[in-house]
Amino acid sequence: MIITVAANKGGVAKTTSAVAIAHQLAQAGKKVLLVDLDTTGSVCLSLGIQPSDGVFRLFTGSFDTEDCVEARNNLYVVPGDSRSKMVDLLIRDTGEYYQAQKRLWDFTYPFEVVVFDTKDGLKLQELAISLADVVLVPTVPEALAADAVYEIDAMLNVMHGAGLFHGKMYVLPTKVGLYKEHDAILAALRDSFGASVLPVVPNRIGVAVLAAQGKTLFEGFYAYIEPVREAYRLVILEITE
Numbered sequence: 001m002i003i004t005v006a007a008n009k010g011g012v013a014k015t016t017s018a019v020a021i022a023h024q025l026a027q028a029g030k031k032v033l034l035v036d037l038d039t040t041g042s043v044c045l046s047l048g049i050q051p052s053d054g055v056f057r058l059f060t061g062s063f064d065t066e067d068c069v070e071a072r073n074n075l076y077v078v079p080g081d082s083r084s085k086m087v088d089l090l091i092r093d094t095g096e097y098y099q100a101q102k103r104l105w106d107f108t109y110p111f112e113v114v115v116f117d118t119k120d121g122l123k124l125q126e127l128a129i130s131l132a133d134v135v136l137v138p139t140v141p142e143a144l145a146a147d148a149v150y151e152i153d154a155m156l157n158v159m160h161g162a163g164l165f166h167g168k169m170y171v172l173p174t175k176v177g178l179y180k181e182h183d184a185i186l187a188a189l190r191d192s193f194g195a196s197v198l199p200v201v202p203n204r205i206g207v208a209v210l211a212a213q214g215k216t217l218f219e220g221f222y223a224y225i226e227p228v229r230e231a232y233r234l235v236i237l238e239i240t241e
């Protein structure tokens with residue numbers, strides 16, 4: 001199963017969600033691949049490992065399954081860093097989209113679950129969407145971020161129409177409680193996307209503290225972030241059913 005975490009908006013908990021879901025599924029015994037298709041190395045940093053040019057080498061042919069970093073038991077990472085931008089330019093400018101898509105698809109083969117963390121505006125995000133069974137769109141319940149959900153929905157519809165996307169989209173409200181207008185915006189999202197809107201992830205300051213320490217939500221026990229962990233458990237149940 002391939003899960004692509006994508007949003008046309010920064011800071012909405014894409015990386016937090018990708019890492020939480022990947023680690024939880026690895027803890028459940030699945031062989032999980034987590035690919036950092038952002039260019040800031042934030043997947044690696046939030047797992048406490050060194051960012052590197054794994055994504056660049058994956059696409060240029062010198063990164064194999066054995067080169068993945070086993071960041072946790074059953075959790076294999078393809079690290080990224082700013083050099084992923086060069087791959088993005090190559091795919092964009094040389095028209096090697098389909099070769100790149102095949103390279104990524106072939107790479108996922110030995111894994112039961114694949115999670116892609118992405119960055120908006122990159123061709124790499126489009127590639128990850130094209131391979132996805134599930135596109136998970138985190139959003140904070142705030143007007144501009146919610147607009148970005150409609151934008152990505154429109155993009156997925158166009159990709160679907162062109163035969164480039166065959167998966168299902170889910171909307172994941174994150175950091176809920178941080179913004180005053182959240183009730184109205186959540187209601188509007190539920191109106192538009194119905195059952196595709198997942199259980200909400202509450203805002204808890206401790207989430208950023210853990211990430212800064214290179215720990216996932218599922219390491220150690222912190223009662224104050226338990227509602228966040230519980231939300232991600234429900235999310236996994238819904239998107240993998």
Ligand SMILES: Nc1ncnc2c1ncn2[C@@H]1O[C@H](COP(=O)(O)OP(=O)(O)OP(=O)(O)O)[C@@H](O)[C@H]1O
Pocket residue numbers: 009010011012013014015016017038042174175176201202203204205206207208209211228
């Ligand atoms: N439920 C939450 N409660 C409080 N803080 C959160 C929560 N989820 C994520 N955060 C924090 O919000 C910030 C942004 O989250 P994250 O880096 O996952 O977003 P992103 O969408 O990947 O951002 P970027 O666009 O920069 O890649 C981080 O500091 C993260 O720890």
Ligand SMILES: [Mg+2]
Pocket residue numbers: 014015016038042
């Ligand atoms: Mg991120």
